[in-house]
Amino acid sequence: AQKVTQAQTEISVVEKEDVTLDCVYETRDTTYYLFWYKQPPSGELVFLIRRNSFDEQNEISGRYSWNFQKSTSSFNFTITASQVVDSAVYFCALSEARGLTGGGNKLTFGTGTQLKVEL
Amino acid sequence: GAVVSQHPSWVICKSGTSVKIECRSLDFQATTMFWYRQFPKQSLMLMATSNEGSKATYEQGVEKDKFLINHASLTLSTLTVTSAHPEDSSFYICSARKGSNQPQHFGDGTRLSIL
Secondary structure (H helix, E strand, O other): OOEEEOOOOEEEEEOOOOEEEOOEEEOOOOOEEEEEEEEOOOOOOEEEEEEEOOOOOOEEEOOEEEEEEHHHOEEEEEEOOOOHHHOEEEEEEEEEOOOOOOOOOOEEEOOOEEEEEEO | OOOEEEEOOEEEEOOOOOEEEEEEEOOOOOOEEEEEEEOOOOOEEEEEEEEOOOOOEEOOOOOOOOEEEEEEEOOEEEEEEOOOOHHHOEEEEEEEEOOOOOOOEEOOOEEEEEO
């Protein structure tokens, strides 16, 4: 069975601080995908990143960066110089993959981390 | 691209009413759509997976006769909550995927309140 753990229920930071959201996963699959989604107060889920289990390179996109460590089954997300607009619930998710090109079927979500960025 | 529209955004209705929620992929064809349910301050729980032209696959514990899913075209899936009761009140959110190698893109969700 797949499982995603986001141990941090809520994090509060002051604007411009860096913040890291933790994600630890469990799966028996050797091929899988990891995701991060952002859910602002309005409710919609915004796709941030998808990472293939074969690709352990860290990724940076603007103020966002992701650290994938297969050895510790972690896929942590760092926001640099946080802004008030970053306030949201962030979900880490895992999906199975079918073969080498399958994009996964079911998404298993973590319980989410509520990030509050204050002035 | 990859815009998913969900309608209505919110609905309030009396107990016993059936409610239909639509999920549309606006700028792509979605071979697969997913329906999730989210209780306040909790994670998303997958209810069912819907492939165009075939019966939906429901997750364990989800009543298929209670939550009717129809995926009649590559751009539209509907979820009908039949004879809704207060315990069905929740945030329902759909997602759509272009193909098996693509990430899911989510709609804006529907807040359902049953009185």
